[in-house]
Amino acid sequence: MIRFLAALCLCVASLASAASAQDRTIQDVLSEHAEVIVKSSRKTIAPAIDALANSGLPAAQSVLQQWQEKNMWFVEDEGVFYYGEEVDRSTYNLYDFEDGALVGAYDKGDLKQLKPNSGIRAMIGAALVQFQLNDPDPIRRREALLAIQRDGEASHLAPLRASIEGESDPDIRALKETTERLLTISYGEDEASRVAAIEGFRGALSLDARAALNPVMATRIVLAEGLPDNANVKGDVKAGSEALPMERAYEMLVEAGSVTPMPTLDERKAALEANIVDGAVVGIPVSELDTQEARDRAYAALAEAGMVPAFDPDMTVEKAVSGAEFVEVYREPSSAVTNAAEETLKSINRAVSINQTMDLMLDGLSLASIYFLAAIGLAITFGVMGVINMAHGEFIMMGAYTGYVVQQIVPDYTVSIILAIPLAFAVTFAAGVAMERLIIRWLYSRPLETLLATFGVSIALQQIAKNIFGTQARPLTSPAWLDGALVFNDVVAISYIRIAIFVLALVFLGVFLFIMKKTRLGLETRAVTQNPRMAASMGINPDRVNMLTFGLGSGIAGVAGVAIGLYAKVTSELGSDYIVQSFMTVVVGGVGNIWGTLLGAGLIGFLQKGIEWLNPSNTLAAQTYMIVFIIIFIQFRPKGIIALKGRAAGD
Template sequence: MSAFRRFFVGIASVLLLLLANPGAAQDAEAPIQKLLQDHGEAIAKSSRTTIGPAIQALATSGLPAAQIVLEKWQAKEMWRNEDTGLFVYAEEVDRDTIKIFDFADGAEIGDSPDKDFAQLKPNSGIRGLIGAALVQFQLSDADPTNRMTALTAIERDAEPSHLAALRSSIENESDPSIRSRKERLEQLLTIRFGEIDEERIAAIEGFRGDLGVDVRAALNPLVATRIDVVEGGIPEDSPEIARILKAGSDALPVPAAYDLLVGANLVPPRISREDRRNALIQNIVDGSVAGIRVADLNSEATRDMAYAELARTGAVRAAATESELEDRMAGFTFVERYVAASPPVVEAALSTLGAIDTKVGLNQAADLALDGLSLASIYFLAAIGLAITFGVMGVINMAHGEFIMMGAYTGYVVQQIIPDYTVSILVALPLAFMVTFAAGVAMERLVIRWLYHRPLETLLATFGISIALQQIAKNIFGTQARPLTSPAWLDGALVINDVVSISYIRIAIFFLALLFLAFYLFLMNRTRIGLETRAVVQNPRMAASMGINPDRINMLTFGLGSGIAGVAGVTIGLYAKVTSEMGQDYIVQSFMTVVVGGVGNIWGTLLGATMVGFLQKGIEWLNPSNTLAAQTYMILFIILFIQFRPKGIIALKGRAAEV
C-alpha cells in the first residue's frame, strides 16, 4: 500500500470516528492531548534515557486526565494513531479490532482496526518511572489502602518530586495513623531533598534520639566523606574538614596516599621493585646500566640511581620507586572532607547521630539484658529438676537431659494426635510431667536406690542410661529433628523499638519459670511431702524414727525432679530443635547452674541460672563469631568462680552438703 493511500485510509478512519462520536472532535484540542503531542516523539520512542521529561511533565501538569494517562501507559493500554499522532487508550475487541477512548473525558470513540494504531509497550524501567510519578496521585486517593501503598513506594524509592506531593497531601489526610506516617516520611524526605539548610536542620534535630533505622539511613549519607589532597597546610578548624589523615596510618596506607597524588597529577606514578628490576635488565649495555656496572647494582640505592638516570635520558618512563614514596609526599596534606551537604547540615547530622548512637547503645544493653534474662529462665527450667535430684538427694543424674528430651518428644506426639496447637500444648505439659515422673520413679526404683552414697557408680550408671535413652529415641523417631509448633498467639515478638525486642515464646518461658519457682516453694514449705522431704534431707534416721519412709520420699523426690524436667522439655522444644541429643545441649549448663548457685537451694539455683545466662550472653556479645569459644570461656570462668566459692552462691545445709 502506497504512503498516500495509507494516509487517506487513516484520515477516513478518523472522519468516521468523528461522525460516530462528535465529542471526539475536541480530542486534538484538549490540554492533555496537547501535552502528549509536545512529548509525542519521546513517548513513542520509549527510551528510558529520554522519557523522564515527558513523565515529569504529565505528573506536574495538574491536569485531571494526567493520572489516567499514566495508569493506562503503565498498563500498556495506551495507543497512538499512526497517521494523526493522537494518543488514546483502548481495549481489545478481537484479534484485529480495538475499542478506543478519549483521554480528555474518558468518552468512548468507537471501534477501529488495530493496524491503524501503535500500542505503546513500556519496558520495566519505564514502568517503574511511571509508577514513581503516579505516587503523588495515590497519596490523595480516597482508598486508604492506596495511600498506604503510595507511602510504601516512596519509602522504597524516594525522589525529590515526592516531597512537594507529600507535603500537599498531609493537610487533608483524615486517617490519624496515615497522617502520622506521612509527617514522618515528609521529615525524612526534607532531610534528603530539602532545598533550604534551615528546614533540613530542623528536620534533622526533630529526630534526635530516634531509634528508627530509616532515620539513620537518611542521616548517614549526609556525613559521607572523601579523601582529598591539599598542597601545604590547611586550617584545622575548617568546617568541611572531618579530620586530617597521616599517610601510613591505618586509615590511609602509604601506597593509597601516593595513588591519590598520582590521580591528581601531582607526582609521577610509582613503580614496583619487580618492574624496576625488569626495566634495568632490559637496559643492560656492555655489562652496565646507565653507566653503572651490573656488579655494583647490589643495593636499593644504586638500583634507584640507575633507574633515575634511565628516566632522565628517556629510556624508561619517569616513576617513583618504593623508597621514594614518603619523600615525594612531603609537602602534601591529606584530609577527609564532608562532601554530601553544607557544614551546618553536616554538624546537625553528626550531633543527631551522636545522640542516636548513645541511645542505641543503651537500648542494646537493655536488649542484651533481656536476652540474658530469657536464657536464664530457660536454664532455670532445665535445672530446677536437677536441683531436686542432685541438690536435695545428692544423686548425680547424667540422664537428666534425656528427661528433657522425653518431655519434648511427648509434646511432639501429642501434636500429632491433637492438631490444635493451643490445646495440644495444654495437654502436653501435664502429660510430659506424668511420663517423665513415671520414668524417674522407675529409674530410682531399679537403679538409683542401690547406688546412694556411691557417686562414681551413680554417674556411670546414669551415663549409660542416658546413652540408652538416646538410642531408643533414635529408633522410634529417627535422627531427623521433629517440629514442636507453638500456638499462633505465641508467634512473633514483643517489639519495644527497632533495637529491643523479645519473642513471645521466651516471655512465656520466663513466666513458666516463675510459676515453677512458686510451685517448688509451695511444695517444699506448705505441704506435708515437702516437710517430709526436708526432714529426710536433714537427718534421714531421725525422720525414719518419726514414721517417715525415706525410701518413699526419695522415690517421689526423684520422680518430681524428673517430671519437672519433662515439662521443661516441652517448653524448650517450642523454639529449639527436638532431637534425641537435645538434652545434651542443656545438661552441662544445668549442672553449672546448680553448682554455682549452691547445691540444694532453689534460690541458689535461680541466682546460678541468672549468672550463667547473663555471663554466656555477655561473652557471646564480646565474641559473636564463635559461640563454641564463648561457651568455653564461660566454663573456665565458672571453674575459677568455684575455686573461690566452692559451695556456690548460697551454701547448702543438710545431707547433700556432705556429697
C-alpha cells in the first residue's frame, strides 16, 4: 500500500511538472535571466542565450533574431521584453514575441533598448544556427550552410550534425554533410573523426575543402633544442635558406636566450659617452679615441670591468648561428591528421590539374570554333578563288552591326537574333557581290593589286561604320537563355554563348559541305577551282561562279559577325581583331580546303590558349609566339595541313 501511494505521488508530481513545462512561456525564460540580459556582458550572457536556444519554445528563434538585430526592448516598469517598431522619435509600438500581437505604444523614455556588442551578437548567431538549419524554407537552410562554410565555429558542429538526419532535400543534405566534414577538420573532437573527414575530400575540387586543409598544413620554424619528443616535425631547415634568413635565425637564438646579443655600434658609442670621466674613458683620453679600433679597446676595458655588456669584435651572425639546429614544425599536433591532409591535398591537386586541362581544352575548342566561323568565308574567297581579301574582317563587322540594328527594331532578343542571322548574310552577300563586280573582277591573278585594293576598301568601310554608329562600342545582347554558363564543377565551365557559337560553326560546316558536294553551285565552283578553262568549255560561266562564290564567302562572314558580336563589343575595329587569325587559319589548314580550315582553326585555337596558359599575364606575347610558331610551321609545310590541288595550289 505504501509503495502504491509513493508511486501515485511520483506520477502526480511528474504530471504536474509536465504541465508546468507546457505552460512555460518565452517571457518566463527571459524573466529568469532578465538581469544578465539587460546587463549584456559577454562574460555572463552565455547561460541566458543557451536557455533561450534550448527552451524548445517556438518564439525562441524570434527573440534571438530581434535581439541580434538590436530590436529587443525591455519595459522596466513591467519587467517584460518585447520587440518594437518606431512610430516617431519618442514613441515605439511594442509587439509580443509569442503571437506578434501589438501590446501598445510606449514612450521611449520608459524603455531600454538592448544593444548587444559584436561579441554577444556572434554568440546569438551561433545559437540561431540550430533554428536556421531546420528552417522550413530550403533557401534559408542553404544560406545558413553557406554562412557556416564562410565563418564556421566549433559551436556549429553539434546542431549541424543533428540536422542532417531529418533533412529531406537531397541537395541540401549533401551540402550539410560536406559542411559537417569541413567543420570536423578544424573542430573535430577526436583524431579519427578528423582523419575520416579529411579523407572524405580526396580528389575533391571544392575550394572550401582546400581552404579547410591549408590551415592544417600550416607550419612554423623553431629551434630543435628543447623541442618536445612528440612534436609534429615536418623536416630540418637550414639557416640562411630562403625559408630561414640568417638574420631571422639569429633573432630566434637571441629570443631563446641561446645567444647573448652583441651591442650595436650606436649602443657602444653611447656606453663610451656615458662613461667619460675627467675627459677619459677607463684612463684612455677621449682625444685618443679617434679610430674604431681604439674605441673598441676602450669598450672592451669597460666590459672587462663589468660596466657594460660584453662585446666580441670577431663575433658575426654567421658564427652565432653555426651549430644551431632549426626544424619546421606543423602547428597541428597530430601527425595522423597532417599526413591525411597531405595525401588528400595531393589527390586534390591531381584532380585540379586534370580538370584544368579539360577546361583548357574546352577554351581551346571554343576559340577554335570562333576562328573557324570567322575563317570559313575566307576559305572560300581566298582558298578557292585565290583572292587576298583584306576587307574580310569588315564583312564580319558589317554582320555584327546588322545584328545590332535589328535589335533596335525588334526588342525580343531571341527573335532579333533569329532574324539577324539571315539578314546579316543577305547584307554581306550583297556587299561581297558588289565588291567583286566593281573591284575584284578586274584584279584576278594580280594578288598585290588585290591586296592593296581590298585594304583600301577595309579602311573605307571602317570609316563609314564610324560615321554611322560612332566610335562608342555597341552592345549586341544575347537572349536570356544564353546567359550564364554550363558548369561541370568548380574548375570546368563554358558559357552558353560559346556553346552556341560552337554549334553554329558545326551547322555552317554542314551547310558548306552540302553546298560544295550536293548543289550545282558547288559542282561549278569545284570545276572552276580545278580548271577554269575546261569548266568554261563545258558551259560554266566562271565570272558568275566567282561572283556567287565571293558573295557566299562574304555572307558567311556576316553571320560570323553576328555570332562574334554576342560576346564581343561591336565596334568599327571588330573585324580587324580577327582578320590575321582568319588568314592564319586558312593558310595553316591548307588553302581552299574546308577540312584544312577546320584543322587550322583547331591548331591555332588550342595553341593560343596553351600559350596564354603558360603566360597568362601577357596576351600580346601569346599572339606573337603563335605567329612565330606558324611561320616555322609553314617553312616545313608551305601548303598547309591539307594541300589543295588545282588553281589555288598553283597547278
